[in-house]
Amino acid sequence: MIVVIIIAGLLFAAGAVGALWRIIxxxxxxxxxxxxxxxxxxxxxxxxxxxAINRHTDTLPVLLGLALFGIVGSVSVARFLASRDDT
Incomplete structure (x- = not known):
């Protein structure tokens, strides 16, 4: 189980580094x-x-907040770019 956790952590870290690289x-x-x-x-x-690993739901509000941020951010950017293309 520890090996799976380490591999998953490394893949999450690689995805985050790749996203940060593209942001920069x-x-x-x-x-x-x-x-x-x-x-x-x-x-x-x-x-x-x-x-899932620690079998708790203490950080569920953080997860829901991030989901809301992702949806609202994507929609607002799409509306901004659509209005900019119209002019």
Whole structure:
């Protein structure tokens, strides 16, 4: 079980580093926005895995807050880009 936890942690870390790299180096704003969504999704998966491993629900409000942030952020950016393309 420890090996699976370590492998999952390394994969979450690799995903977060890749998303951070794209946020820093992204050539366009849309690349940075998508990378921030990936970073939020990676954090949500890591929190969910931690909850499953330790068998608790203490961080469930944090998980729900991140989910809300991801949805609201994506919708607001999509509306902003759609209104900018209309003009």
């Amino acid at each position: 180096r992204g050539p366009s704003a849309l690349d940075r926005i998508i990378a921030s969504d990936v970073l939020v999704a990676t954090a949500m998966c890591a929190i969910g895995a931690e909850m």
